[in-house]
Amino acid sequence: xxxxxxxxxxxxxxxxxxxxxxxxxxxxxxxxxxxxxxxxxxxxxxxxxxxxxxxxxxxxxxxxxxxxxxxxxx
Numbered sequence: 001x002x003x004x005x006x007x008x009x010x011x012x013x014x015x016x017x018x019x020x021x022x023x024x025x026x027x028x029x030x031x032x033x034x035x036x037x038x039x040x041x042x043x044x045x046x047x048x049x050x051x052x053x054x055x056x057x058x059x060x061x062x063x064x065x066x067x068x069x070x071x072x073x074x
Contacts, residue, residue, distance in 0.1 A: 037062075 041062055 041060065045060060
């Protein structure tokens with residue numbers, strides 16, 4: 001019976017490890033998407049110059065929001 005419990009414990013440990021790896025992959029994917037979005041927002045701010053201060057402000061706020069979400073996830 002002890003052998004069976006050991007096998008069950010090993011299987012549970014493997015499932016937990018697999019879940020942790022899936023969460024890490026999901027987090028890395030989210031981080032990549034967030035950083036790409038922030039980069040796009042920075043490009044928008046740079047390319048808009050002083051022509052559209054509202055667009056630059058909104059882009060900055062959106063990038064800041066994504067950054068805070070990224071910090072929460074990590």
